Amino acid sequence: MIKKSLRFRLILSFCLVSIGIWGGSAALSWYESREYVDEFYDTYQLHLARQLSAADWSNIKPGTQARVNTLVEELDDDGEDEDEALGFAVFDKNGKMIFHDDEDGKYFTYNQYASGFVNQPSGHKGKLWRIIWMKTVDNDFTIAVGQELKYRNKAAVEMVEEAVTPWLIGLAIMLLAIILLVNRELNPLKLITRNISKRDADDLSPLKENFAPQEIKPLIVSMNSLFDRISKMISRERSFISDAAHELRSPLTAMKVQLEVAELAYDDKAAHEKALQNLGKGLERASRLVEQLLALSRLEANTQQYQNFDILDWHKAINNEIEEQKSAAKSKKIEIETKIKEPYFLKEGHGLLISLLLRNLLDNAIKYSGEGAKIKIELNDKELIVSNNKVSLDKKNLSRLGERFFRPAGQSVTGSGLGLSIVEKISTLHNCQMTTSLEGDEFSVSITKN
Amino acid sequence: MRILLIEDDRLIGDGLNEGLNRLGFTTDWFQNGADGHEAIYQAPYDAVVLDLGLPDMDGLSILKSWRKDKRKEPVLILTAQGDVDQRVIGLDSGADDYLSKPFALAEVAARLKALIRRRNDRLEPVVSFKNINYYPETKTVENDGKPVVLAPKELMLLEVLLMNRNKVMSKEFLENKLYSWDEEVQSNAVEVHVHHLRKKLGKEIIKTINKIGYVMED
Numbered sequence: 270m271i272k273k274s275l276r277f278r279l280i281l282s283f284c285l286v287s288i289g290i291w292g293g294s295a296a297l298s299w300y301e302s303r304e305y306v307d308e309f310y311d312t313y314q315l316h317l318a319r320q321l322s323a324a325d326w327s328n329i330k331p332g333t334q335a336r337v338n339t340l341v342e343e344l345d346d347d348g349e350d351e352d353e354a355l356g357f358a359v360f361d362k363n364g365k366m367i368f369h370d371d372e373d374g375k376y377f378t379y380n381q382y383a384s385g386f387v388n389q390p391s392g393h394k395g396k397l398w399r400i401i402w403m404k405t406v407d408n409d410f411t412i413a414v415g416q417e418l419k420y421r422n423k424a425a426v427e428m429v430e431e432a433v434t435p436w437l438i439g440l441a442i443m444l445l446a447i448i449l450l451v452n453r454e455l456n457p458l459k460l461i462t463r464n465i466s467k468r469d470a471d472d473l474s475p476l477k478e479n480f481a482p483q484e485i486k487p488l489i490v491s492m493n494s495l496f497d498r499i500s501k502m503i504s505r506e507r508s509f510i511s512d513a514a515h516e517l518r519s520p521l522t523a524m525k526v527q528l529e530v531a532e533l534a535y536d537d538k539a540a541h542e543k544a545l546q547n548l549g550k551g552l553e554r555a556s557r558l559v560e561q562l563l564a565l566s567r568l569e570a571n572t573q574q575y576q577n578f579d580i581l582d583w584h585k586a587i588n589n590e591i592e593e594q595k596s597a598a599k600s601k602k603i604e605i606e607t608k609i610k611e612p613y614f615l616k617e618g619h620g621l622l623i624s625l626l627l628r629n630l631l632d633n634a635i636k637y638s639g640e641g642a643k644i645k646i647e648l649n650d651k652e653l654i655v656s657n658n659k660v661s662l663d664k665k666n667l668s669r670l671g672e673r674f675f676r677p678a679g680q681s682v683t684g685s686g687l688g689l690s691i692v693e694k695i696s697t698l699h700n701c702q703m704t705t706s707l708e709g710d711e712f713s714v715s716i717t718k719n
Numbered sequence: 720m721r722i723l724l725i726e727d728d729r730l731i732g733d734g735l736n737e738g739l740n741r742l743g744f745t746t747d748w749f750q751n752g753a754d755g756h757e758a759i760y761q762a763p764y765d766a767v768v769l770d771l772g773l774p775d776m777d778g779l780s781i782l783k784s785w786r787k788d789k790r791k792e793p794v795l796i797l798t799a800q801g802d803v804d805q806r807v808i809g810l811d812s813g814a815d816d817y818l819s820k821p822f823a824l825a826e827v828a829a830r831l832k833a834l835i836r837r838r839n840d841r842l843e844p845v846v847s848f849k850n851i852n853y854y855p856e857t858k859t860v861e862n863d864g865k866p867v868v869l870a871p872k873e874l875m876l877l878e879v880l881l882m883n884r885n886k887v888m889s890k891e892f893l894e895n896k897l898y899s900w901d902e903e904v905q906s907n908a909v910e911v912h913v914h915h916l917r918k919k920l921g922k923e924i925i926k927t928i929n930k931i932g933y934v935m936e937d
Contacts, residue, residue, distance in 0.1 A: 518799050518820035519728050526734030529824035533741040540737065551730050 276455050283447040291440050295433045302428040306421050311386065311401075317357060318403045318414040326359055326410045329367055338371045354420035356391075356398075360411045367410070373398075377413050388418065457481050461489065473500035509569075509673070513562050516674050516686070520555035524548055561687040564625060565673075568694045578617035578699075583648055584609055586620070590627040591646075598635050601642070603657075605631075608647045614718050615653075618699050626695040629688040630655040630714055637662070637712070656713030667707050689714070720765040720835055720875065721745040721896050725755030725781070726797065727773050731820075735768065738824040743858055743871050744831065747899045752776025759790055762895050765835045767794045768827065771809065779812050786813035793834035795827070832856075839882050846881050848935060851920055853881055860920070867919050872897050876912045880925065880935045889932040909933075 356373030358366050364379035376393035383389075383402040391398045400415035457480070464476060475493040478486055531544035591605055598605055634644045639659035647654045669675045671693045674686040689705070692714065696703045700719050705712070722744045726732035729750070736748040747762065749755035752773040759767065771778035782794060793815040798805050806817045815837075816830050836855060846853040852861040858874055860867045869877065879896050880888060890909050897912070898904045905911075913925055913933060926934050 515799055519731065522821040523728060523730030523734060525821050526731055526738060526824045530734050530738040530741065533738060533824075540741075544734070544737065547730050547733060554730070 275458075276451055279451045279455075280448050283451070284444050287440055287443055287447070291433075291436060294436070295429065298432050299425065299429045302425040302432075303422070306425045306428070310416055310421060311399075314355070314386075314399075314401045314414045314416060317355070318401050318412050321357060321359065321412045321414065322403050322405045322410075324405075325407075326361075326367065326405060327407070334368055334371070337368075341371070354417040355414070356416070357412070357414040360413065362409055373417070374413070374415070377415060379411070380413075391415070391417075454482075457485050461485070471503075473497075473503070505569075509566065512674050516558055516562075517555065520551045520558065524551035524555070527551060558687070561691060565687055565691050565694065568622075568691065568698065579620055580616060581613070581618045581620060581623055583613055583623075586624050586627055587646060587648070590624065590631050593628070594631050594635055597632075598644070601635065601638075601640050603635055603638060603640075603642050603644060605644045605646065608645070608649075610649045612650050613648060614650050615699060615701065615716075622695045622698065626692050626716075627655075629692050633688050633714075634712075651717065653716040654713050656711055658709075658711040660707070660710050660712040662707055662712055664707055667705055670705050671703065692716075720831070720878065721747070721762060721899065722831060723755065723758055723762075723764040723767040723792070724748045725750075725752065725758075725768065725773065725778070726770040727751060728770070731770075734824065735827060739828060739831075742824075742828045743874060744828070745875065745897060745899050745902075747901070752778065752781055756781045756784065759785060759792060762900075763892060764792050765838075765896075766831050767792050768797065768831070769794055769814075770797045771805065772799050779808065782809070782812050782814060791838075793838050795830055795834060797822070848881060848884065848937075849921075849924060851924065853877065862920050869919065870912075870915070872908075873912050873915055873919075876909070877916060877920075880933065884935050885937060887928050887932050887934045893932070 354373065355370075356375075356377065357370050358374040358377040359368040360379050361367050364381060366375065366377070366379070369375040369377070373391065373393065376391045377398075377400065378389075378392050380387065380389065380400075380402060383400075384404075386399060386401050388397060388399050390396065397418045398415040399418050399421070400413050403412045403414075404410070405412060461476060461481075473496040475496055476489050478489045478493070481489050527544050527548040531541055531548060534540035534544055587607060587609065591607070631644070631646075634655055634657035637660055638644065638657040639661070642657055642659035644655070644657045647656075666675075671689045673690045689703070693703045696716050701716050702719050704715050704717070706715070707713075720743070722739060724732065724735055724739070724746050726735060726748065727750050732748050732750060736746050739746045747758060747764075749758055752775050755769070755773075756776065758764075769778050769782060773781075778796065782796070785792070785794075794813065796809045796814040796817045797820060798809065798817060799820045806819070809817050815834050818826060818830065832855070844854065844856055846855065850863050852864075854860075855878070860869055860874070860877065875897050876893060879893060893909050894904060897909070913927075917925060924935060926936055928934055
């Protein structure tokens with residue numbers, strides 16, 4: 270969850286980077302201060318050692334130390350003496366301390382070979398001191414001026430602290446500002462989230478995009494376009510369902526009424542039989558309608574599914590469908606003629622759907638042509654044409670034929686009004702196009718590659 | 720009661736036609752709007768059953784055209800849509816009642832009866848004339864309190880005469896009320912029915928007005 274929160278990650282990374290930069294500059298400052306302190310005190314120690322080595326220590330008297338101590342104590346009363354942890358001592362040839370500063374210096378241990386700066390522990394508490402060893406001019410005495418290293422560290426820390434503390438306050442303010450800014454800048458996202466989560470399932474109105482920052486706009490735009498597509502799909506589905514329900518009302522009414530007639534005519538055999546026959550026709554109409562509806566809704570739902578096409582056996586498919594509807598054609602004395610010539614305009618396709626397409630075309634052709642008509646099925650490298658003559662169709666209705674549930678006026682045969690919709694849909698799924706035409710009393714449907 | 724039925728769907732139209740006939744109505748069925756629209760001017764219909772979803776002519780425009788011509792026949796509209804809008808528009812256009820598909824035959828018959836009854840201002844459940852009681856709801860007749868069985872056409876004739884008491888009804892008018900276009904009518908059909916009614920209910924109930932027609936006179 271932490272990984273997924275953009276806000277948390279932004280704040281965390283900003284904080285880490287700021288703290289890192291602050292820490293780095295503090296370390297650098299510490300290093301520089303430490304060098305500066307070393308240089309400063311080394312120079313100071315050297316200066317003191319130089320003065321001490323210029324003095325004549327050969328006739329120092331045993332009482333001198335005590336007297337100097339008293340003089341210093343008297344001075345201390347009103348002088349500001351910062352304890353810089355400096356100490357010095359003077360040794361004679363034999364390593365015997367002959368003079369010191371009465372403080373830390375008296376604990377220095379004689380180091381016969383040392384010359385220049387040496388870091389060494391003092392005799393008192395074993396603390397580490399930096400001591401400069403120097404011979405006097407006459408070479409009879411050795412001068413040692415030292416400073417506790419810990420003091421130098423302390424001085425450097427103080428310097429760093431002085432430099433870094435304001436930064437630290439700045440850093441805290443900056444982090445606070447980062448948190449507030451990140452929160453504020455991510456607000457549009459929060460608003461969108463709230464807007465979407467509060468929505469009703471059927472509220473697909475677009476989100477407002479005018480106040481959204483540039484980075485979020487594409488998201489809103491694409492979500493709005495998704496909303497748009499979903500709402501179009503839903504309204505398509507709704508109109509399909511309402512059309513379907515509407516269409517089912519007629520056969521249902523017919524069945525209901527015919528059933529009542531059958532009951533009323535219980536003592537009239539002929540009328541009773543006729544009503545039952547009509548009831549059967551109504552049932553047939555309703556079941557055909559449901560069948561076609563299901564086929565169409567499946568076709569509309571699964572546009573993605575029909576991608577793996579097979580090599581089509583047109584010859585077999587056409588002959589199968591003719592065989593299926595032979596008796597229907599025969600009863601109307603309709604002749605079916607086929608003209609199949611390879612290569613075909615459509616080589617690959619979904620076998621079952623192509624059968625459904627042929628079935629609907631043939632079914633329509635038989636249903637809507639008059640007695641003794643002729644149906645022609647032509648297939649070649651350009652198109653598939655199914656045409657039939659002796660058709661009574663008004664030219665003005667031609668363009669509406671592919672519409673769902675559209676049936677021209679005065680139809681006596683049962684039909685769902687979905688046949689050509691199904692043919693059109695299957696054509697589209699195969700990247701093909703359906704066109705209808707009417708010449709005289711000959712109606713034809715042609716399928717061509719897009 | 721003669722009904723004008725305009726319905727394009729073959730199965731529904733056939734069922735209504737057949738069923739209403741069996742329920743004691745006389746029906747003329749037209750499968751397209753143009754013919755149905757004309758038919759109302761040709762015969763004395765008691766009521767009209769009009770499907771709104773006609774292929775050639777909108778049912779509503781037929782209805783409006785009738786009302787514009789001051790045709791007052793009660794009209795029962797049949798709608799396929801379940802939505803309120805179409806019913807409201809239908810009623811506003813002059814329809815007297817509506818039914819949404821799918822409906823039952825019995826419902827159509829009951830509504831037609833109610834419409835005709837309302838049109839004739841005859842709300843009483845029983846019509847009495849001399850020693851005869853007629854119950855329109857059940858279409859039964861009593862003579863001196865004893866039930867009498869009448870043939871459908873006799874019943875219709877009695878109904879027409881009862882509803883138009885003290886008015887002389889011509890033979891042609893009665894013929895048109897009793898028979899649809901499809902039925903073959905013998906020239907003396909009305910006389911025959913009158914004869915049967917007199918036999919069953921008493922000689923004096925229907926008076927013959929020479930060369931004009933018949934009347935039931937108080």
